[in-house]
Amino acid sequence: MSTFVIGLSISMLLFLLAAGLTLIFGMLRIINFAHGALYMFGAYLAYQVSASSGSFWLALLVAPLGMALIGALTERWLLRPIYSMPHEFQLLITFGMILVIEEMVHVFWGLNGRNIATPVALAGGVEWLGTTFAKYRLFVIVLGAAMIVLLLLGIERSRLGLIVRACSVNPTMAASLGVKVNTVRTAVFAAGAALAGLAGAVAGPMLPIQLQMGTTIILDCFIVVILGGLGNIRGAVLGALLIGMTRAYGQQWLPEWIDILTYSVLIATLLLRPQGLFSKKERLA
């Protein structure tokens, strides 16, 4: 039972990250290799806010907002010049971003790992049916579910979502209808960065906050996005569930083979259904 809950919490965290990545790809056609670095910066930001103010909840609010701002600035100044360039230049610029962001963290916070204390309201565990469930993990699951609902509703039902989808499918048409496509692009990247920041803040009490945290989680994030289909939010949910559960149950039964298993599933997907296991076409949601 607890393996199930743990798997769900891993899935939710992965989803928060993957959602941002897939949103950015769907709209901007850019693979944001620096997503892991944004996640890391969000975690450190959250640490700073919670350490200075003593409130985890404030950190949970400020980190995504802060990252949204950084994301907007980045998109405007660094990414806009390269939209017209071939794909490989995305790698170069986002790689440069990773180095700069990591160095900024090094300068501001040094080399020591940091810790966000689990907020008192969520600390400890609940006993149920003979197992202890970490309260914080339950919180992560609830938050993740809320974000899923919010994102899907936002993309599929709201006017804003309509504009975003229109811009991703046919920017010229949208522009001729009076939509400021550039602003939409900036907004989407900012939203993706905000999601990464939220993921960082959420991960703070669960995982070590250290300089390499972005690189260790980004590969899993990629896997989820590919499995779900680039640009597909629903797919990202299902992909995150698949990977999260595989990790949790894999650790239960055969910890030495999880990675190999995961990559094999991924390669099979790329070969047989490159558009993703869960999507019909390459579209937002």
Add this chain to the structure above:
Amino acid sequence: MTETADKPAAPRRLALATVDLRFTMALAVLFGGVAFTVRDDGIAYMLSLIMVWAIFAIGYDLAFGTAGILSFGHAAYFGLGAYGATWAMLRFGLPFSVGLVVAAAFGGLTGIVVALIGRRVTGLYFSLLTLMLAELVSIVMLTRLRDLSGGVDGIAGIPRPSFMAIDFFANGNFVWIVLGLFVAVILGVAVLRRSPLGQAFQGLRQNPVRLEQLGLNLGRLRLAAMGISGAVSGLSGALLASLMMYASPQLLSWKLSGDVLIMTLLGGSGTLLGPILGVAFFEVLKEVLAAYTDHWYGVLGVIFIVGTIFMPKGLAGVVLRRWRRA
């Protein structure tokens, strides 16, 4: 190439490839000159490192700049080449030259296998496939084949070549072997580029539809490109293993694949000079920056960003464009 007497004196434009080759050979001569005059072990090591990485970048560019295959997984060919040479020399006691051949074979075969696996996948998905396959190889070597790869600790004590009683453990001597192979690779790739096969590779990047109309089999071309690119990458892997006298599964990591792509891009893809300049610039920059500041990583990042926006054709682009007038 002579001017006809009655044409007005318009500036002659040399073929890009010719200028490219001249510059590259000049660079090779420069390296040799430095190695000969400055009898310093550290400089010889630095030069060897640059040349080994340059060979890797040239090999990578064969797939990327020439044939237009964006590969995120070239570390697999490099690393397996390194291990191939290591096993040949340490487990079977074979000489260095055989180790090099084994390395090239490992790299080339792996390249072909990857191309075969992904024969029905194109574009971005193929690139992602190369990344994932390389990761799989890396994980398997790290965790399942620990006896063969040395696991996290790697394998130390890889020998340098030994013949004619010359001490190749001295970097000052080893650099000549690296230089020789460097020149051989440059000439080989230059010849390949001008050959019909090389032209076909360039067609893969520039206009695959037309190529197909001309009756060429795109799939087989891609196989050939990946194979040759993999072989050159494997060769450079073996050289690095011998230079450092050490090999570890880190040689298979995606960070390495990213590094070679970045160096090739920064230097300018599609040319011979580009990858070499990119490598030299990258390595020298790292050394110089590290001597001045602890935060050289960040400065490097800024340089990448600025370089991408303002110099999309890379360093070679800047150099070669202006020199095309003879």
Add this chain to the structure above:
Amino acid sequence: MKKLFCSGMMAATLVCSALTAAMPVNAQDVFRIAGIVPLSGAFGVVGENMRRGVTIAIEERQSRVLGKPIEISWDDTETSSQVAVQKTTRALSRDVQTVFGEASSGSTLAMMKLTEQRKVPQIITLSADDRITGADKTRYAFRTSNTVAMENRMIGEFAKRQGSKKMYAIVSDYQVGRDMWAALKLDFESKGIQVIGVDLTPVGTKDYAVLLDKAMKSGADSLMLLVVGGDVVTSLKQGADVGLPQKMKVMGTMLMDETLGQSVGPAGSLGVNSTLRYHYSQNSPRNKRFVEAYKAKYKELPSQYAGEAYDGMSWWLDVVEGTGVWDKEKWVDAFHGSVRKDSVEGEKTMRACDNQASQVGLFGLAQPGTEGPVVMKVTEQFTAAELFKPCT
């Protein structure tokens, strides 16, 4: 003409920068030490601490030895053994008198092959792998800190003294981890401690919740946590949420100290038992001086890594000074069998048979304290005789 100039400039810049980065040097004027440690990446904080310890050791003798100034250059291995090898090769080509490093055993073993080849002494104050002074030992590499075998004996004895009856183990899947566990399993069983289960997990596992859950449900009263690097923080942090230190007796090697306690937080750290390579509370005159100097310069108490680094380097430099000659071979000979009566941890002897320092072993328990929220209290001490098999 201009174009010739331009390309000439480029070539010249290239060559000049390469040259400045590796200047040829004069021997015998300066005592050069190459410090090769991780200063970035996962072990960055470890290397940084080692650097501090060595700095104090050098400053304490006014940066002089054998009448010549000491010059130390630091190279960052970026927590990668490939880079460590690269930096070592570069350093060795610069004519150094001593190499210091590294942190992880894999890097150190690779470096040892190079320092042996070039006949340059290497001082090791952290890597614990037995092969360093065992199967792969070299004449030139010396280790002044703990070995895996030593820590194994400590833990086995500790578990018995603490009354553990049933043991569960979570082990990082790397050579040192697996070797340790193989030896420990036999040791536990010979002492009557039942091993209920073991989980091998890749280095860098992000989520320990499932494994910790398995351990807690297994019925064991003690948990052997043989994890390394960032995994220590991950596993203990996640253990905090499920009350791990309260439900099981958690023990390990290099599992907890003040620095880690800061990263993990009190909830996950208090109550954890760990071997200690060094502790600032050790009561020797040299240690008191060292702690004072360290606090004055860095405004905090020295960690294990700093303490061991200081100890190793100051011992070596004293031995070099004692020979009175500029001859690496004589220094190496003098180090063999050298006895340091007043090291920071009491008496240490550099064994001539395997270049390993025999020394006491410490065990600590994490408790709340005055110097910080998590402070290690030394609870057990083992003598050198208990921990080392004599040289044959």
